[in-house]
Amino acid sequence: MTENPRRVAVVGAGASGALTAAQLLRRAALAGVPLDVRLIDRAPAPGRGAAYATTADHHLLNVPAGRMSAFADAPDDFVHWLARRAPGVHTAADHVPRRLYGAYLGEVLAAAEARAGAARLHRVDDRVVSARRAGEGMSLRLGTGRRLDADAVVLALGTFPPDNAWAPGRLRRSPRFVADPWAPGALRGLPEHQDLLLLGTGLTMIDVALVLARPGRRVHAVSRHGLVPRPHAATALPPARPPQVDPAAGLPGVRRALLAHVSACRRTHGDWRVGIDSLRPVTAALWQGLSPADRIRFQTEDRRLWDVHRHRAAPATARAFAAAVAEGWITVGPGELADAAPTGDGVRVRLRDGRALTVGAVLNCTGPQADVRRVPDPLVAVLLGAGLAEPDDLGQGFRTDALGRVRPADGSPPAPLWTLGALRRGSLLESTAIPEIRAQAGEVAGDILAGAG
Ligand SMILES: Cc1cc2nc3c(=O)[nH]c(=O)nc-3n(C[C@H](O)[C@H](O)[C@H](O)COP(=O)(O)OP(=O)(O)OC[C@H]3O[C@@H](n4cnc5c(N)ncnc54)[C@H](O)[C@@H]3O)c2cc1C
Structure with a gap:
């Protein structure tokens, strides 16, 4: 008797959805597990989303190619892909056109599909408008009225259109x-x-x-x-060790420690960017160690300054x-x-x-709507309304566990529902760029295949 494949629905086929689907297929193939992955999006091609669908050559990645691999454990994968495509043209320090990155992600997914063994990928050209628990799994309703049942669901919804409430x-x-x-x-x-x-x-x-x-x-x-x-530095910068900062000292103490660290990096390496970049591995822990009041204060007093130096x-x-x-x-x-x-x-x-x-x-050009409670998206509204998800402290996304599993509002056992990317911003601070997303995609896929759903 053949085992029924586990059904995973990935909602959204931007970078987050494509990377999660690729991770699921690769891991299922390695483990010899039958898996049925449905990647649901109206977008014509996977892996593009708002960032990489552009065809304009002057729309460049804002992260150097050497940090844009789809896989944290193969950091040169994108640079090697570029070299296969056009030998000798790009280096790891280059900021290449974003359209190339979209093409790369499309190929990463196609390669995972080609080597998926007993796992299968199905593209579903639709939009998910509603979701509810159905037994041990979940049932999704699509814009065309179809129903799609799954044992596990991943929300890879990206960011939401800008808020326009400020406009007369x-x-x-x-x-x-x-x-x-x-x-x-x-x-x-x-x-x-x-x-x-x-x-x-x-x-x-x-x-x-x-x-x-x-x-x-x-x-x-x-x-x-x-x-x-x-601006980014014109050439690759040396790495630096992150500082040891205790967020329990409160926001003023964290500010002082980080400024001192960035100044020290500027003195040692001649560039403040070294200090900012060195914070990447400790950012989430620092953020989570701040009190809710300090996190709100950071949003109003420091966020802009942080963003223009970090992004x-x-x-x-x-x-x-x-x-x-x-x-x-x-x-x-x-x-x-x-x-x-x-x-x-x-x-x-x-x-x-x-x-x-x-x-x-x-x-x-004010950027995506940052408050998930005000997003006019039917799926988000249903999830929050039914208590399948609850907003994080800042309302920027959903509360999750460390691997991205969405926490329900009433403390009941979680649904087989995961998320990654922008919907985790509130709990991680930085959760929208590829270096964060690729790690989360691996964690979500690993958790789902470990049978946590
Ligand atoms: C202009 C721009 C440039 C950027 N440049 C870089 C860069 O150089 N390097 C970097 O690391 N990061 C960059 N980023 C950050 C970027 O957010 C991430 O790299 C990545 O593209 C995010 O992908 P995502 O899949 O999470 O979101 P998105 O790209 O927004 O994709 C989400 C997808 O989900 C679909 N979707 C949403 N709701 C539903 C639903 N209910 N049903 C079905 N489908 C749904 C949407 O149609 C969309 O295709 C950039 C972002 C922007 C906007």
Whole structure:
């Protein structure tokens, strides 16, 4: 008699979903376990998601190729893939076009599928709109009305579209408002010869401004703080040992210790980035050691500064941005929207400091919605409403155990439900880049195959 394969549904086929599916197939093949993996997403190709679906060559990875392997235990895998594709073109220190990374992840999944033994991968071109417990497993409802039962479910949903609540209603309803610059086709059809206003000054703003800035059109970018991501170093940096910091000392003590560490790294290695990068292995533990009040304080007082130093722009991107600023095609700085009134031929904008601008369109570059309780996503709403998941202390994602298994709200035994990536930000602080995601994908797959579901 043949054993029934264990059924795993992976919801979302971006980098997180593709890496989890690849890990499940590889591990099942190694263990000789029959497994049925359903990878569910409307996206046309796996492994792309918002970050790697771009076809623009100047959209570069913001992490050097040497840190972007799909597998933590094979750190050169992506660099070797690049070398097979175009020998001698890229080094581990390069920030390569993001579209190449999407192609790589697609091949990683295809290779895992080809060698999966008794395990099988099925792509399901649909969206999951609801989930509930069904016996020992779970039952998913899809957008097309179909039902899909699984023994284990992985939520690889990524981030959610930006919050637009800050925008005045008449702007939100206007065709001159771009609510999500990463939505397919969002940047097409903007008025050619009018200035534009971008709200938000992070990595999204840099990418968008570089696509839109040109002679004859000025792109204004403002945010409350006006801070812009710092550039990566042009060459590979030496590693440094992370500092020993006791988070029980409280946020002021942690701040002092980290600043001292970064200054010491700058003195020793000539670059502050060495100190910031050395914090990667201790970030989650430091974060989890802070009290809930300190974590909230970090969000309001330190988060922006942390982000612009930790999530840096590729050197070539930073150079192109600085050149466009020097040309006067982009202006960037502090500023808050006070009002925005669409008119027949533009949007009249007033900033809180009294400045007035007339622009052809306003683009929301504030980044993904960070509060999971406010996400207008039916699946998230159902999971929270039914108590299958509960928000973490900051509301940025779901509370999970150390391997990503989602904790139910009422302390009842957990459902066979895991998550990774952005939905773990609240508990790990950093949980959106590949170095974190690939480790989580391995942990989730290992936990599921260990039979924890
Ligand atoms: C512009 C940009 C550049 C980036 N550059 C880098 C970089 O250089 N290096 C790096 O390490 N990180 C980078 N990141 C971080 C990036 O978030 C991760 O690397 C990674 O792409 C996250 O993948 P994900 O699968 O978690 O999320 P996503 O890429 O958002 O994918 C989630 C997928 O889930 C699907 N989905 C959501 N809900 C459902 C549902 N209910 N049913 C079915 N499907 C669903 C969506 O359709 C989507 O395809 C970048 C991010 C952005 C936005």
